[in-house]
Amino acid sequence: MIYTLKDYKKNYKNIFDADVCIIGSGAGGAVAAYELAAIGYSVVVVEEGGYFTTKDYDGKPLNNMKTMWRQAGSTVSFGIPPISIPTGKCVGGTTAINSATCFRTPEHIIKQWKENFKVDIDYKSLEPYFERVENIINVTELPWDVLGNCAKIVKRGADALGLHCKPLKHNVKNCKGCGTCQFGCAEGAKQSAEISYIPLALQYNTSLLTHCRAEKIHFKGMKADSVECRVYNEKGESVASCTIKAKIIVCACGTMITPLLLKKSGIKNKHLAKHLQIHPCSRVVALMEEEVNGWVGVSQGAYIDDYADEGIMLEGIFVHPSILAASLPGVGKEFFELTKQFSHIAAFGVMVHDTSEGAVFGNMHTSFSWYMMNTKDIQTLKNGIAYLAQIFMAAGAKKIFTPISTFPVISCQDDIEKLKQTYLMRSQIPEVFAFHPLGTCRMGGDSDCGVVNSYGKCFNTDNLYVADGSIVPTSLGVNPQITIMALSTRIAGHIAEQLNN
């Protein structure tokens, strides 16, 4: 059953009883909900946001940012530069607003987890979970026509330079490439959690409480006993309260919120809310001679991993003109003239496999973070931008716009060479984003290494689990959706064993 605002008893304590209470319905929560419900356990899923479907999507960023993005898309990590970290606040969580890009966890990263944090996982043992997740969300390779012209242009440039531009895999069905992935898939093609896992879970004994924010987890000794929640309407006013009693409680509110909920609930661990890694990203925009119409095709079509050893991943990133236009230089008439040439604009992104770490602060209502990019990551980002500029140049770009304040426009090879030689200061690159926050409740072999064990169970508790991006111990260098879903499937299996016993 789905509880919407009208289904709660107003000004009254709604009480639910279940085998498992899962807080959050994103990549971690939705997967755990289905896996546990499907084998016969009663599940209550608590979701702070609303349940949106294709009929709610008008393809316009403003409306959907207000309703589906946490803090209307203005979640920021402080530091120099400040970094925007948009995450989802709706059924499906960030999977509802991501680019549907799917990568398995790189094998060498899993080895690092074992060596550095004593995490008892290896690639081989994760493979069945990857396969299961990929089947359910239909991970598939799309034809180049659906990947869009930006991807084709970058491929042309990469081919000319002897690089390898490959199509990304997406979790979609019948995708025609409407390019609105980040604002709710208007075609209903993206198999995000609210389209794939949540409906599957709802076929079994699952209750989904929307607009319901978990405020605190109550303990009896080492045992998590119940979750105290409040229901908020669209204006943010509290209209009802809920208590969910469960044998097992799973926190899956995402990297930015889970550590804050655990902290508020009295969990103490020196790694809690720390070690935030985010994959800092930026973009390069190119003005092409040919018509691009970058909005036709998926927003993230292709990738180049030739520079992965340097910590650089180049991935597509063409978003709605109302956001991408802000990347164009200048203001006033000069700026508007450029936007008029938008059909000739191509864009691609640079993602850094970061070595910097940050921390999360605030409360469940307003979370923010501190993340200062270290010198190495700043130079890596700059190198990625230079490589991408080189690729666009090889593809025949007339002008290239970078996010670096000292190199706003690149129009010849000399500029690229100068950029490569430049030592970049933090303050010279104000336009940095991040879409993959990870690590704030990381897994570890013991409480000296992490907050949860290799099965997501919180140290020093009997029945409190974490199943979201926060348990991923390090940044991955690739999009984390499949990693989170696979780990969550594994955790659900372990929870089932505990419930059986």
Place this chain on the structure above:
Amino acid sequence: MPAHTIKSKTLLTVFKGIIAQDDVNENDVYQQIQSYLTLTPFYVKLFMFFSLVYCNLLSVVTNQKMIYSLPGNKVAVLLNNCEKHFIGRSIIMLLKLICTLVYFDDDKHAERIGYRHLVHCK
């Protein structure tokens, strides 16, 4: 009509300075920006406020007038100069993002740059 306060006049002047188009319904724009900002956390509202103060201060220092008293071409020059250093560029980036977000949300405006909402996916 909200466009009487220093804040609203500054915001609308900056909006017009960035977008440089005449077909802007000031009331709609102001309300859309405000309705967006109400959903953002305190630090974004604070940064927005600081950004508008910064634009006015810069205007007073360089032109001895508040930004909303300047002619359009001078507003553009002032905002362009902001882009040259880190704080100014961060401010302009936020202002530009909010302006484009609101402006191109309108089908009529989006069509001017060749974009039609959802048409290309049918």
